[in-house]
Amino acid sequence: xxxxxxxxxxxxxxxxxxxxxxxxxxxxxxxxxxxxxxxxxxxxxxxxxxxxxxxxxxxxxxxxxxxxxxxxxxxxxxxxxxxxxxxxxxxxxxxxxxxxxxxxxxxxxxxxxxxxxxxxxxxxxxxxxxxxxxxxxxxxxxxxxxxxxxxxxxxxxxxxxxxxxxxxxxxxxxxxxxxxxxxxxxxxxxxxxxxxxxxxxxxxxxxxxxxxxxxxxxxxxxxxxxxxxxxxxxxxxxxxxxxxxxxxxxxxxxxxxxxxxxxxxxxxxxxxxxxxxxxxxxxxxxxxxxxxxxxxxxxxxxxxxxx
Amino acid sequence: xxxxxxxxxxxxxxxxxxxxxxxxxxxxxxxxxxxxxxxxxxxxxxxxxxxxxxxxxxxxxxxxxxxxxxxxxxxxxxxxxxxxxxxxxxxxxxxxxxxxxxxxxxxxxxxxxxxxxxxxxxxxxxxxxxxxxxxxxxxxxxxxxxxxxxxxxxxxxxxxxxxxxxxxxxxxxxxxxxxxxxxxxxxxxxxxxxxxxxxxxxxxxxxxxxxxxxxxxxxxxxxxxxxxxxxxxxxxxxxxxxxxxxxxxxxxxxxxxxxxxxxxxxxxxxxxxxxxxxxxxxxxxxxxxxxxxxxxxxxxxxxxxxxxxxxxxxxxxxxxxxxxxxxxxxxxxxxxxxxxxxxxxxxxxxxxxxxxxxxxxxxxxxxxxxxxxxxxxxxxxxxxxxxxxxxxxxxxxxxxxxxxxxxxxxxxxxxxxxxxxxxxxxxxxxxxxxxxxxxxxxxxxxxxxxxxxxxxxxxxxxxxxxxxxxxxxxxxxxxxxxxxxxxxxxxxxxxxxxxxxxxxxxxxxxxxxxxxxxxxxxxxxxxxxxxxxxxxxxxxxxxxxxxxxxxxxxxxxxxxxxxxxxxxxxxxxxxxxxxxxxxxxxxxxxxxxxxxxxxxxxxxxxxxxxxxxxxxxxxxxxxxxxxxxxxxxxxxxxxxxxxxxxxxxxxxxxxxxxxxxxxxxxxxxxxxxxxxxxxxxxxxxx
Numbered sequence: 004x005x006x007x008x009x010x011x012x013x014x015x016x017x018x019x020x021x022x023x024x025x026x027x028x029x030x031x032x033x034x035x036x037x038x039x040x041x042x043x044x045x046x047x048x049x050x051x052x053x054x055x056x057x058x059x060x061x062x063x064x065x066x067x068x069x070x071x072x073x074x075x076x077x078x079x080x081x082x083x084x085x086x087x088x089x090x091x092x093x094x095x096x097x098x099x100x101x102x103x104x105x106x107x108x109x110x111x112x113x114x115x116x117x118x119x120x121x122x123x124x125x126x127x128x129x130x131x132x133x134x135x136x137x138x139x140x141x142x143x144x145x146x147x148x149x150x151x152x153x154x155x156x157x158x159x160x161x162x163x164x165x166x167x168x169x170x171x172x173x174x175x176x177x178x179x180x181x182x183x184x185x186x187x188x189x190x191x192x193x194x195x196x197x198x199x200x201x202x203x204x205x206x207x208x209x210x211x212x213x214x215x216x217x218x219x220x221x222x223x224x225x226x227x228x229x230x231x232x233x234x235x236x237x238x239x240x241x242x243x244x245x246x247x248x249x250x251x252x253x254x255x256x257x258x259x260x261x262x263x264x265x266x267x268x269x270x271x272x273x274x275x276x277x278x279x280x281x282x283x284x285x286x287x288x289x290x291x292x293x294x295x296x297x298x299x300x301x302x303x304x305x306x307x308x309x310x
Numbered sequence: 311x312x313x314x315x316x317x318x319x320x321x322x323x324x325x326x327x328x329x330x331x332x333x334x335x336x337x338x339x340x341x342x343x344x345x346x347x348x349x350x351x352x353x354x355x356x357x358x359x360x361x362x363x364x365x366x367x368x369x370x371x372x373x374x375x376x377x378x379x380x381x382x383x384x385x386x387x388x389x390x391x392x393x394x395x396x397x398x399x400x401x402x403x404x405x406x407x408x409x410x411x412x413x414x415x416x417x418x419x420x421x422x423x424x425x426x427x428x429x430x431x432x433x434x435x436x437x438x439x440x441x442x443x444x445x446x447x448x449x450x451x452x453x454x455x456x457x458x459x460x461x462x463x464x465x466x467x468x469x470x471x472x473x474x475x476x477x478x479x480x481x482x483x484x485x486x487x488x489x490x491x492x493x494x495x496x497x498x499x500x501x502x503x504x505x506x507x508x509x510x511x512x513x514x515x516x517x518x519x520x521x522x523x524x525x526x527x528x529x530x531x532x533x534x535x536x537x538x539x540x541x542x543x544x545x546x547x548x549x550x551x552x553x554x555x556x557x558x559x560x561x562x563x564x565x566x567x568x569x570x571x572x573x574x575x576x577x578x579x580x581x582x583x584x585x586x587x588x589x590x591x592x593x594x595x596x597x598x599x600x601x602x603x604x605x606x607x608x609x610x611x612x613x614x615x616x617x618x619x620x621x622x623x624x625x626x627x628x629x630x631x632x633x634x635x636x637x638x639x640x641x642x643x644x645x646x647x648x649x650x651x652x653x654x655x656x657x658x659x660x661x662x663x664x665x666x667x668x669x670x671x672x673x674x675x676x677x678x679x680x681x682x683x684x685x686x687x688x689x690x691x692x693x694x695x696x697x698x699x700x701x702x703x704x705x706x707x708x709x710x711x712x713x714x715x716x717x718x719x720x721x722x723x724x725x726x727x728x729x730x731x732x733x734x735x736x737x738x739x740x741x742x743x744x745x746x747x748x749x750x751x752x753x754x755x756x757x758x759x760x761x762x763x764x765x766x767x768x769x770x771x772x773x774x775x776x777x778x779x780x781x782x783x784x785x786x787x788x789x790x791x792x793x794x795x796x797x798x799x800x801x802x803x804x805x806x807x808x809x810x811x812x813x814x815x816x817x818x819x820x821x822x823x824x825x826x827x828x829x830x831x832x833x834x835x836x837x838x839x840x841x842x843x844x845x846x847x848x849x850x851x852x853x854x855x856x857x858x859x860x861x862x863x864x865x866x867x868x869x870x871x872x873x874x875x876x877x878x879x880x881x882x883x884x885x886x887x888x889x890x891x892x893x894x895x896x897x898x899x900x901x902x903x904x905x906x907x908x909x910x911x912x913x914x915x916x917x918x919x920x921x922x923x924x925x926x927x928x929x930x931x932x933x934x935x936x937x938x939x940x941x942x943x944x945x946x947x948x949x950x951x952x953x954x955x956x957x958x959x960x961x962x963x964x965x966x967x968x969x970x971x972x973x974x975x976x977x978x979x980x981x982x983x984x985x986x987x988x989x990x991x992x993x994x995x996x
Contacts, residue, residue, distance in 0.1 A: 079630065093453040096461070099321060113496060115619045117609040119558060120359075122324035124447070135449040135460065137322060142623025143589050143607060151451050151461070162453035177623075278662070 009110040009178065012188040013200060016109050016175045017063060020087050023108040024061035027101055029089060032062035037259060038266040041066050042088030042168055046258055049130060049293070050300045051090065052155045052164040054307025058092040063171070067266065069215035069273035075201070075208035078183040079173065082211050083204070087169040094151055094165030102149060102167055106141070110178050117142050125150045129265055129289045131157045131297070134166070146174050156297020172200070215273045224274070228267040228285075235260035235292045239299050254300040261292035311351070312476075314339075314366040314432060315507045317466035317491055318440070321360070323459050325557030327446060328357040328523065331459070334444055335364050342435030347373030348428055356521045358560045360495070363521060365507040369432075369469070372425040382406065382417035392417065428469055433480045433487075436467060440482055456483040466491050470506040493517020494560055497611055518611070519560040527556040533564035534606045538594050541566075543604055546593040548586065555590055559610040565621045566594065566606050573632040576639060578602045579720045580710065584631050587714070589624065638709035645708075646725050654725075655704035664787075666776040673768065674703050676816070680764035683815050687807055688763070690756035698738035698761050701726060705739070719743050734758070745795050752802045763799055763812075766792040771817030774825045793832045800859045809857040826857055833859060842870050845995045852990035861938060868940035869989050877948040882994060884954035885985045888978040889992065891963055895975050904983075907976035911969060916953070916960040917977070923953040924980050931984060940988070947988050954981060 010016050025031050035045040042064035043049060051058045064086050072082030091098065099120070107113055120137035125148060127133070136150035148168040152160045172184050181187040185201030238257040244250050268285050271277050277285060300306040316339065323331065332355035340353050343366075351368025380399060383391035385408060396403060399419040407418045443458070451461040467478035467487040480487040490501045491510065498517035504510045511521050520526045531552060534545045556562070569581065578593075581602045585591035594604035607624045609617055646654055659671030667673065678699040685695040705711045705722035714721075723740035727733075734757040741758040742765050744750055753762050769792050773779065780789050800807060809829060813822045834847050850856070850866040872878035896902055909921045927946045934943035963978065965971045985991050 078633075094451050094461075096452065096463070112619075115613050115615060116623065117611055117613075117620045118496070119610060120322035121558065122322075122326070135447060142620045142627070144623060144627040151449055153449055161450075163449070163451050165451075278660070 011191050011193075012179075013171070013175045014190055016178060017085075017087065017171065019109050020105060020169070021061070021063075023105050024089055027104075029059045029061040029091070032060050034062060034064050035262075037262050038067050039064065039262055040068055040265065040269055042086035043127065043130065043132075043166070044262055044265065045088065046255055048088060048090045048164075048166065049132075049155060050254065050258060050297070050306070052092060052152050052160055052166075053158055053297055053301050054305070055162060056092075056305060056307050058090060058164070060091075061087070061089045063087055067269070069211075069270050072208065072212035072215050072273070074212040075185060075205040078185075079176075081172065081184065081204070081208060082215060083207065085171040087167075087171050089167040090164050092160075092164040093162030098165045098167075099149075102139070102147070105167075106146070109174070111141060120149065123148065128286050129268075130155060130293045131290045132293075134160075136166075141177065144173075144177055146170070146177065156300075157294045158297050158301060215270060219270050219274055221271060221274050221276050224267050224271050228264055228271070231260045231263040231267065232288060232292060235264070235295065239295050252299050252303050254296055254303050254306070257292075257299060258296040261289065261296050264292055265289045311368045312371055312428060312469040312471040313506060314350075314364070314369050314428075314478075315466065315468050315470070315504065315510055316364045316436060317464075317510070318362045318458075318462060319360060319464045319466070319491065320362070320458060320462045321460040323357065323359055323362065323557075325359070325554045327459060328359075328362075328557045329553070331362055331443075331445070332357050332523075335362055335439065338439035338443070339364055339432075339435055340366065342439065343369065343428070343431055346431040346435065347376075347425065348431055357523055357557070358519060358521060358526075359558060360560065361491075361521075367507075369428055371428050371469075371471075373428075373431060375425045376423040378421045378423065380419045380421060382419055384411070384413065385415040385417065395419070429476060429478050432467065432469065432478045436465075436478065436480055436487075437482055440465075454483050464488065464490075464492075466504060466510075468504065468506075475505045494519050494611065497561065520562070523553075523556050526559065526562050527552050530556060530562045530564055530608055533562075534566070534592060537564060537566045537606070538604070541604070542598070543594045543596050545606060546582065546595055546602070548592060551586055551590060551592060555608045558590070559608055561611055563609040563612055563617060564606060565609055565617045565624070566604055567621055567625050567628075568604050569602065569632070570629055573629075573636060574601055574603060576632065576635060577720070577724050579717060580635050580639065580714070581632070583714050583717055584635050585628065587716070588631055589628060591624075591628070634713070635710065638713055642708040642710055642721070642725060643728055646729060651701040651704045651722075651725055651729055651731065654707050655701055657707040658703055661706065664772075664776075664778075666778075667772045670703055670706065673772075674700065676768045676772075677702065677761065677764045680768055680812075680816050681760045684763050684807075684812065685756070685760045688756050688759045688803065688805055690760040694732065694734055694757045695738070695760040695764075697731070698735040698742070698757050699764060701731065701735070702739050702742045702761055702765070738762075745798055746791065748794070752798050754803060759799055759803055759805075763796060764816075766796050766799075767812050767816050770796075770825060770828075771813050771820040774820035775817045779824075779828070789828075790832060793829055794836065797829065797833055797836055797859060801863055804860060806858060806860055809859065811857075829859070830856065833862065837863065837866060842866050843995075845993055846870050846873065849989045849991060849993040852993060864938065865940045865989060868944045871941070872944040872948055873994070875948060877951045878944070880955065881948050881951040881985075882991060884951060884958065885981065885991050887958060888954070888981045892975060892978040892982060895964070903972070903975040903979045905976055907973050907980060911973040913970060914960050916956045917974075920950075920953040920957045920977065923950055924977075924984065928984055931987060935987065943988050947985055950981070950984070 010019060021031055032047050039045065045062065045064050047060045047062060065083065066086050067083050069082050071080045073080045103113060103118065119140040121140055123136065123138040125134045125136060132155040134150040134152040138145045139147040139149055150166045152164045152166055154160060176184060176187055179187060185199065185205050187200040189198045189200050189203050235257045238253050241253065243252060268289060302308050336353055336355040340350060343350065348370045350366050353364065353366045356363040382395040395417065399421060401419055408415050409418050445459045448457040448459055450457055462485060465480065465485055465487045466489060467480055468475040468489045469478060475489055477489050478487055490503050492499060492501050493514060494517055502513050504513065514521050538545045578601065582593045585593055585605055592606040593602045594606055596603040605628065609620045613620065655674065658674055659669050661670040663670045663673045678696050681695040681699040682692045685692040705718055705725055708721055708725065710721050711718050719740045723736045726736035726739050734755055737755055738758040738761045741753040742761040744762055745752045753759055770789055773787055773789055810822050810826060813820055813825055830851050834844060837847050838844060846869050847866050850862055850869060855861055873882065892903060909918065912918045912921060927950050930946035931943045934946065961974065963974045
């Protein structure tokens with residue numbers, strides 16, 4: 004295997020992943036334009052893992068976890084970060100080798116490092132989804148999640164999708180040898196205008212940390228949660244044919260509302276207004292939406308329904 | 311006699327599942343081939359993260375031909391009967407044999423079931439084993455329907471003898487059995503052909519795979535100890551971790567590093583837990599300082615830089631983890647310096663214990679009240695016990711325990727010690743969960759004992775009050791463990807307590823009688839393990855005061871000992887005889903003979919002797935029972951053996967003289983009464 008030189012910046016790692024997975028035949032998609040907690044929420048994963056139509060996609064997904072905000076001070080924790088996500092259906096037999104190739108592509112010398120697949124079963128109670136797989140360790144550090152989806156939205160996955168999730172900041176810090184995320188070069192350090200991760204994100208981390216923890220209007224967020232939930236149900240309950248007689252099931256617009264509800268719940272959680280018992284109830288409400296969206300999607304063409 | 315070799319090659323099998331999988335594979339295959347008529351000399355199963363392997367030696371090449379003889383109709387039976395017989399046996403009339411029978415001549419058929427070759431049998435048995443393998447969790451992959459623990463890639467299945475190896479024909483969901491295997495994923499990925507088990511294991515080793523998990527574990531432990539020894543250090547033993555790590559690597563390479571000095575101030579439990587749970591590192595102690603100062607990690611490969619990059623990477627991850635731990639430790643201490651451990655405990659009102667039993671804060675208040683009640687009974691200062699109970703759960707609100715739940719109690723003790731709380735309180739914070747398992751030590755310090763008892767009794771009575779008792783194998787709140795904990799706390803500290811009084815003090819709504827039965831069941835299991843028979847325990851539990859466990863056990867031990875003596879065993883027979891005769895007479899006569907016998911009606915010398923003996927025994931038993939000296943009481947009871955035996959020998963109970971008979975029955979009644987005052991001997995077997 005040719006040993007590529009070490010990348011110089013955060014963005015170079017992303018670019019190399021993009022071109023690697025493009026070369027392996029994935030459609031390189033763009034991030035979903037909504038606030039999500041993880042790359043899995045992108046409909047290119049959640050919905051496309053359903054049904055029997057083959058699929059291969061790779062994309063970066065900006066992700067938000069309000070409770071992880073540390074005002075930009077913690078070397079590893081951020082309330083806004085990036086995940087790199089690959090989903091291939093059906094999972095190819097050489098997915099592990101393909102994955103290892105991607106590590107080599109971003110400059111990890113597989114002859115010098117110790118790569119390990121350590122049991123880690125994945126479950127998303129909010130998506131009604133689970134799968135089996137591993138966390139991948141490089142010299143003792145978790146660099147990716149590797150999952151074979153078994154169920155999504157309460158539906159058995161047939162065929163099974165293979166999902167790879169890379170935590171980009173952590174992986175890049177490791178490859179670039181950086182100890183504090185804010186010190187990581189975002190673009191080429193020798194560029195005329197060299198920018199660090201901190202130059203791009205330190206201020207926003209502070210602003211969002213304050214808003215997430217102290218300022219977000221909880222009464223309004225609760226109302227928005229209720230609204231999203233209601234709208235999701237209303238969309239799915241609509242007549243299948245529109246006024247012009249076209250049969251259109253609106254699985255994606257409904258799923259947008261499910262994504263919204265999920266993120267609103269995360270914000271409410273960060274504001275500390277959800278008790279332990281209520282927590283389960285909220286998660287259950289989001290899961291109900293996710294299942295309803297999955298039920299709708301499998302009745303669409305992309306979901307494998309025979310026209 | 312061929313040997314069988316099977317290798318199921320897959321993506322990484324979770325370490326914790328490998329031991330069970332080895333045993334299951336061996337059982338499924340060997341049971342299957344034996345059931346099909348083959349025999350074998352020996353079998354052994356092995357595993358690595360990527361393969362599950364079975365080697366069977368000395369398998370028979372064919373199953374034996376089976377002959378079965380069937381008796382048919384008589385030769386003079388109607389034609390229809392013969393036709394039916396021919397149909398059912400599939401033979402022609404000429405193939406039948408005619409033999410003489412008692413009632414005339416009869417047709418006999420001899421059916422021959424030819425033996426089958428081992429390849430065919432193994433193929434079927436292996437396919438069934440793969441399709442029904444009992445993985446704790448299995449999955450599908452790709453577009454297939456086969457289930458395995460992780461995607462199954464290839465199957466090696468060969469039967470080999472002097473003539474060479476034969477591939478067992480098998481195709482399962484697109485995977486065809488072959489005679490090839492592969493080595494280490496990174497160091498020797500090329501496929502190679504295999505002709506037998508020894509050849510397989512040898513080639514694997516060349517291809518950087520150690521097949522035997524025990525050999526990998528031994529290598530790891532040996533190398534780790536050597537490396538530590540060279541530095542004057544010692545590896546902290548951890549058998550569970552060793553087995554797990556051996557299941558994570560095919561080619562173990564041991565690397566040792568030092569923990570950054572800035573983290574050495576962390577409690578050793580924090581270092582050990584963080585390293586073990588997050589990174590599967592062994593802890594290494596410096597005996598000169600007594601501290602954990604190093605770590606051992608096990609890589610899965612050799613590298614050109616002799617592991618330098620791998621070690622540096624691991625070291626960096628460890629530093630990041632320990633930075634977090636140090637941050638939690640310092641934050642927690644800062645918080646406690648500000649508002650004390652009780653201030654930290656205040657947050658427990660926001661944590662749900664159980665939706666019907668309120669918050670952890672409520673739980674703590676109940677435990678505090680109960681600790682205060684229990685304290686004087688176990689020799690503890692009630693104020694100290696109450697104080698310990700108030701802060702016992704405070705560390706559940708600490709950042710450290712949020713990150714490492716298994717450090718609950720341990721951290722609480724450190725945090726308590728960092729304040730002005732007295733040592734017995736700090737120790738009780740750590741020890742109030744104990745004992746957790748059967749091998750866990752039982753606290754003996756009175757304050758710890760009081761709070762540990764209170765915590766468990768509160769939990770048990772609480773869940774009893776809301777009717778959430780364990781059923782069958784379901785015990786989600788670990789109530790059996792809690793009850794066993796109470797039993798061990800009471801017994802090992804020799805505490806004299808009335809459990810029912812404690813139940814009442816803890817939770818008036820709980821069904822005390824039912825909970826006591828639950829305790830008795832646990833106690834039976836516990837005493838059984840100590841060699842005391844069930845019926846002995848039953849005989850004792852039937853007596854009053856069975857909620858005083860120490861008394862129950864003393865009595866059971868005394869009874870158990872007594873029954874081991876010749877006098878005791880014979881006395882039991884005497885008692886049973888007396889009891890049987892008496893019960894029958896009482897049933898027959900419809901009266902109860904409990905008026906007391908009178909010595910003036912004693913006719914024989916043996917009767918008079920027994921009278922004296924009963925008087926003497928009673929005089930000894932009553933005060934001994936008062937003093938709970940069960941040994942003395944039982945000895946006195948056993949001393950009746952001679953007089954009772956002699957009495958039965960010489961005297962006919964059911965005498966013709968009604969006065970004599972009544973007197974003798976009343977005598978038996980005294981025997982019964984005296985014996986039953988010691989234990990319910992009617993419950994004893996034998």
